[in-house]
């Protein structure tokens with residue numbers, strides 16, 4: 001059995017998904033204190049386990065504190081933030097691809113058509129498609 005520390009008290013409230021970062025940080029501090037107090041109780045190999053627990057508590061505290069510094073209050077906000085970030089990053093990539101990355105117009109007889117929307121390009125050497133805004137590259 002890894003740890004059966006008599007000093008480790010039960011958490012004041014049962015852990016739940018709605019636990020605030022403040023509460024998590026307080027619990028981590030308590031766990032770290034318990035781990036510190038347990039060093040020397042058992043064999044040196046056991047001490048190493050407590051030291052690893054302390055290091056993990058400190059690492060988790062650093063991550064959560066950084067999130068808290070950005071105004072995050074609970075794990076749900078972390079998920080929302082990452083979800084929003086990923087959605088915006090994908091949206092930005094699409095906009096960049098459309099409006100900034102050149103693509104060669106497709107020649108069709110005497111006219112050219114947009115490689116994105118397939119509509120006729122009204123003005124030769126236009127920088128963008130008049131219909132959809134796609135950035136055009138004429139290879140000049």
Ligand SMILES: [Zn+2]
Nearest residue numbers: 114117129132
């Ligand atoms: Zn177009």
